[in-house]
Amino acid sequence: NAGVTQTPKFQVLKTGQSMTLQCAQDMNHEYMSWYRQDPGMGLRLIHYSVGAGITDQGEVPNGYNVSRSTTEDFPLRLLSAAPSQTSVYFCASSVDGELFFGEGSRLTVL
């Protein structure tokens, strides 16, 4: 049972570079979401999707883009990385409100 799979697990970027964090789930969940976790701040919602072709902004969307072309995949794009985007990123899918998280991606922006 793969569940929610995130790649890469670790990434170091230079300021201004772009990259994509991949997220895939095999549970056929319509709802998927991205969070960032920073020390002392819990998890904050970046973007979410309620189904293929539908995305919406969460609490902290600036600097990030998402798309949802299939039910399984929900990539998160950093357009021009900034040091403030150094964080641990979690992807999650949901059924009936209960979130199932990936293992996380630790991103450092220098």
Added chain:
Amino acid sequence: ELKVEQNPLFLSMQEGKNYTIYCNYSTTSDRLYWYRQDPGKSLESLFVLLSNGAVKQEGRLMASLDTKARLSTLHITAAVHDLSATYFCAVDTGNQFYFGTGTSLTVIP
């Protein structure tokens, strides 16, 4: 702006003792969740509370929800070392989830 506040933020307790973690939130919601996170790991679902008065128990942990008071509690009974982790509550407002800042629990032998 919706706020989800947990207290305490840090909790150190001896094995065998009881304690309660509180989660207050600032909006109307009937759906609240508790998650556990071990250091360097992902979050694991503990409890799903979907109505006022809901109570769920699993082992030494029991969670409850009072939607009128906008309060959920996570009660720990006779703590053991394996319960050391960070615990998060999260409120569901429809399609958006708001997390508390977490309670870091350390159980001391």
